[in-house]
Amino acid sequence: MVRAVIDFKERQDRVLTIVKGKYGLGNKSEAANLIVEKFEEAFLEPELRPEYKEELLKVDKGKFEKFSGVKGLRKALEDA
Numbered sequence: 001m002v003r004a005v006i007d008f009k010e011r012q013d014r015v016l017t018i019v020k021g022k023y024g025l026g027n028k029s030e031a032a033n034l035i036v037e038k039f040e041e042a043f044l045e046p047e048l049r050p051e052y053k054e055e056l057l058k059v060d061k062g063k064f065e066k067f068s069g070v071k072g073l074r075k076a077l078e079d080a
Contacts, residue, residue, distance in 0.1 A: 006032075 008016065013028075020031040067073045 016028045016031045016035075019025070019035060020028055023031070023034060025031050025034065065076065067076065
């Protein structure tokens with residue numbers, strides 16, 4: 001466990017107090033940990049959104065060319 005001393009402005013302190021009360025947490029440290037967990041779920045490791053999944057399926061169904069090596073790829077690029 002890492003310990004940190006954090007200075008909160010009055011508004012952020014109120015938010016921590018509200019989160020603490022709403023979720024029945026023991027202290028503001030638990031409230032801060034909950035907020036960080038929620039942020040992590042929402043922004044750092046988001047689930048695939050339906051539109052992104054559809055886009056991946058379109059790419060997967062796309063037209064692809066197979067090359068036997070770098071020389072074949074270079075030739076195709078030069079001819080294009």
